[in-house]
Amino acid sequence: MAVAFGNLAMVDNRRELRDEVHYRARAFGPDARQLGFLVVNLSPQGLMARSEAPFEIGDRLRVVFPGTGSLVAEVRWSLGGRVGCRFEHAIDLASYYELLATLLKAR
Incomplete structure (x- = not known):
């Protein structure tokens, strides 16, 4: 997916899809x-x-x-009040789906 910002264009090269969650997390x-x-x-x-x-x-x-505890994430980009981060250690799929279900239920 390509995204244009004025004269700049960014290409989204992520292989994994993202799940929309809208979760207010404690972060440090x-x-x-x-x-x-x-x-x-x-x-x-x-x-x-x-x-x-x-x-x-x-x-x-x-x-x-909730459930996974504290995860360390590295900032990969930051723009206009948004930030993209990559986890130091990926969440295993079983734990990820449990976390996703918990976050979606909390909406």
């Missing part, structure tokens, strides 16, 4: 301070969230999810 930035963090979509390998906090590529965050 590189300085260990708690962040406002709304997870918009999720996959076993990463997430996209909305947050007012400024992030740099390579920042490491901790995001807390």
